[in-house]
Amino acid sequence: MNTLLKFCGMTNYEDYSKAVDSGVDYIGFIFAKSKRRVNPHDVHKWVKGKPKKRHQKLVGVFVNETIETIVEVIHACPIQVVQLHGLETAKYITELKSSLPAMKIFKTVHHKQSGHRELKDFKGYVDGYIIDTKTEDMWGGSGIAFNWESVPLYTAEAMEQGIPCFIAGGVKVSNIKELMNYEPAGIDVSSGIEEMGMKDERKMKQMVELTKEKYQAPDSLGRFGKFGGKYVPETLMHALEELEDAFEAAIADEKFFEELHREWERYSGRPTPLTEAGRLSSYLGGANIYLKREDLNHTGAHKINNAIAQALLAKRMGKNQIIAETGAGQHGVASATVAARFGLTCKVFMGEEDMKRQELNVFRMRLLGAEVIPVISGGKTLKDATNEAIRHWVSHVEDTFYLIGSAVGPHPYPKMVREFQSVIGRESKEQFIKEVGKLPDEIIACVGGGSNAIGMFYPFIEDDVSLIGVEAAGKGVDTNEHAATLTKGSVGVLHGSMSYLLQDEWGNIIEPYSISAGLDYPGIGPEHSYLRDQGRVTYESVTDAEALEALQVLCQYEGILPAIESAHAVAHAMKRARELGSDAKILVCLSGRGDKDVHTIQGVLGGNEYE
Numbered sequence: 001m002n003t004l005l006k007f008c009g010m011t012n013y014e015d016y017s018k019a020v021d022s023g024v025d026y027i028g029f030i031f032a033k034s035k036r037r038v039n040p041h042d043v044h045k046w047v048k049g050k051p052k053k054r055h056q057k058l059v060g061v062f063v064n065e066t067i068e069t070i071v072e073v074i075h076a077c078p079i080q081v082v083q084l085h086g087l088e089t090a091k092y093i094t095e096l097k098s099s100l101p102a103m104k105i106f107k108t109v110h111h112k113q114s115g116h117r118e119l120k121d122f123k124g125y126v127d128g129y130i131i132d133t134k135t136e137d138m139w140g141g142s143g144i145a146f147n148w149e150s151v152p153l154y155t156a157e158a159m160e161q162g163i164p165c166f167i168a169g170g171v172k173v174s175n176i177k178e179l180m181n182y183e184p185a186g187i188d189v190s191s192g193i194e195e196m197g198m199k200d201e202r203k204m205k206q207m208v209e210l211t212k213e214k215y216q217a218p219d220s221l222g223r224f225g226k227f228g229g230k231y232v233p234e235t236l237m238h239a240l241e242e243l244e245d246a247f248e249a250a251i252a253d254e255k256f257f258e259e260l261h262r263e264w265e266r267y268s269g270r271p272t273p274l275t276e277a278g279r280l281s282s283y284l285g286g287a288n289i290y291l292k293r294e295d296l297n298h299t300g301a302h303k304i305n306n307a308i309a310q311a312l313l314a315k316r317m318g319k320n321q322i323i324a325e326t327g328a329g330q331h332g333v334a335s336a337t338v339a340a341r342f343g344l345t346c347k348v349f350m351g352e353e354d355m356k357r358q359e360l361n362v363f364r365m366r367l368l369g370a371e372v373i374p375v376i377s378g379g380k381t382l383k384d385a386t387n388e389a390i391r392h393w394v395s396h397v398e399d400t401f402y403l404i405g406s407a408v409g410p411h412p413y414p415k416m417v418r419e420f421q422s423v424i425g426r427e428s429k430e431q432f433i434k435e436v437g438k439l440p441d442e443i444i445a446c447v448g449g450g451s452n453a454i455g456m457f458y459p460f461i462e463d464d465v466s467l468i469g470v471e472a473a474g475k476g477v478d479t480n481e482h483a484a485t486l487t488k489g490s491v492g493v494l495h496g497s498m499s500y501l502l503q504d505e506w507g508n509i510i511e512p513y514s515i516s517a518g519l520d521y522p523g524i525g526p527e528h529s530y531l532r533d534q535g536r537v538t539y540e541s542v543t544d545a546e547a548l549e550a551l552q553v554l555c556q557y558e559g560i561l562p563a564i565e566s567a568h569a570v571a572h573a574m575k576r577a578r579e580l581g582s583d584a585k586i587l588v589c590l591s592g593r594g595d596k597d598v599h600t601i602q603g604v605l606g607g608n609e610y611e
């Protein structure tokens with residue numbers, strides 16, 4: 001589990017700059033009486049000179065200050081969190097919030113016997129706690145530790161309130177591991193990273209290393225262990241390198257993210273809600289199920305998250321033509337949509353078989369101005385559409401951006417799609433902690449290529465949460481008609497990367513089958529293969545029949561019609577809810593809505609049962 005880390009008391013540009021480079025989560029400046037006190041105009045200059053990293057937050061520390069002074073400081077420098085380190089009350093915080101409504105507030109509580117009870121006074125008023133040592137003459141920064149046996153009590157109360165609690169006071173490189181045995185959500189250090197009054201780069205780095213169990217895949221070659229990589233014709237190597245450079249530059253650029261978030265919010269409707277499936281959970285009589293409602297995105301599925309981001313990247317790279325492959329039509333619709341939104345031309349490659357199954361989506365893409373190109377090779381499904389899209393890209397690489405819709409393909413696509421879809425997991429984490437007060441016990445998502453699943457799982461990868469991907473078992477994994485790549489496949493290369501595949505002994509691809517067009521892909525994103533072999537994620541499979549049953553149950557108990565893809569995740573969640581006790585919480589990624597599938601469902605179930 002990752003521990004949040006805050007470095008406090010930066011007094012000059014060099015120290016602030018070292019803190020930024022260390023990758024620490026929070027960087028603090030003291031605006032109270034102290035040897036570390038700084039002037040907000042200096043802080044403004046330092047931050048302008050060296051922008052913080054995207055995930056970092058700047059904290060201003062105040063002690064019993066007037067609200068007017070805090071407001072003045074906040075207007076003079078870019079602080080995201082106000083830390084109140086004195087005797088401020090809930091009433092004072094309410095007044096402060098009315099002057100600074102968007103500001104996050106951390107309240108320091110100085111440790112004393114039963115100090116954890118004091119946290120209750122601030123419930124609902126603050127966004128985080130610091131527990132620190134108070135000495136006779138110092139409010140903080142004393143370098144003196146309190147008795148850490150009380151840490152679990154503070155942590156439990158803060159967890160209950162759904163916010164982090166940082167432990168401060170006398171933390172050093174030599175004792176931080178001891179503190180971590182008490183499992184604090186966060187740690188705050190000032191003296192412990194100092195050497196002769198200056199912050200020490202080596203100590204900062206050591207602290208970051210000691211608190212972060214870093215998951216660091218892919219490597220610089222785009223490999224997740226032995227999986228991933230770039231198995232492409234020479235003609236595409238340059239295009240992939242150019243794409244990787246553009247992607248890395250974009251994700252380091254706050255402006256790119258500002259625009260992306262604006263589009264996600266104002267065009268697609270993010271954040272999507274977290275819905276407690278109360279009636280479904282009571283019906284099952286076990287764990288509580290929560291649904292992350294990606295079905296409520298514009299165009300009806302998670303695919304738009306990535307499509308918007310890649311289209312913005314295409315524009316940034318000056319490429320005005322996008323191509324895409326599609327199976328269920330969701331990614332094709334998302335690509336056609338963003339092409340219209342950003343004034344790009346769009347060609348969508350789609351297997352003829354899928355075009356029949358998803359007739360309405362084909363019409364919809366054309367309505368949006370895209371050209372839908374039927375693919376008649378192979379099984380005429382997603383694999384063949386992807387082959388054709390790659391072929392087209394090879395001969396139009398100069399002005400064409402290939403907008404891949406899942407976490408598959410050569411590097412950097414799996415990493416890029418993960419980055420853009422991780423908004424699902426990030427939002428879910430925040431919403432879950434806020435609503436439930438803790439992380440879910442299990443998270444379940446369906447896996448075809450694996451983009452909704454990796455987007456949901458990635459932000460939880462270092463947390464103590466079970467992650468379960470659900471593949472399509474079609475008519476059963478012991479028949480020849482399934483798409484259970486991880487359950488039944490073997491390692492090989494497809495569409496530019498190494499992963500598990502459905503293939504025969506000579507390496508020929510076996511045509512997959514699933515009732516859901518979005519899951520019948522013979523490969524899987526390389527990161528899923530890696531996570532399976534590492535044992536970090538468990539992969540299960542669900543048949544067509546089980547998925548259809550779950551779809552009907554969700555319709556009838558929650559009034560939600562899921563995509564057949566997402567119904568696979570719901571089916572497995574229903575199984576697990578019955579197995580787990582009523583204390584357990586399951587989060588399901590409801591990746592898309594089922595309107596596109598009504599025709600297929602009607603074909604299987606007949607039309608009369610529900611009259």
Ligand SMILES: O=C(O)c1ccccc1NCC(=O)[C@H](O)[C@H](O)COP(=O)(O)O
Pocket residue numbers: 007008009028030032033034035036061063085130132139140141142143144168169170171188189190191192
């Ligand atoms: O650090 C200060 O000088 C200070 C002065 C007045 C109020 C708060 C102050 N520091 C607050 C912090 O967040 C420190 O990181 C925290 O007290 C831990 O300090 P240390 O024991 O030196 O690690």
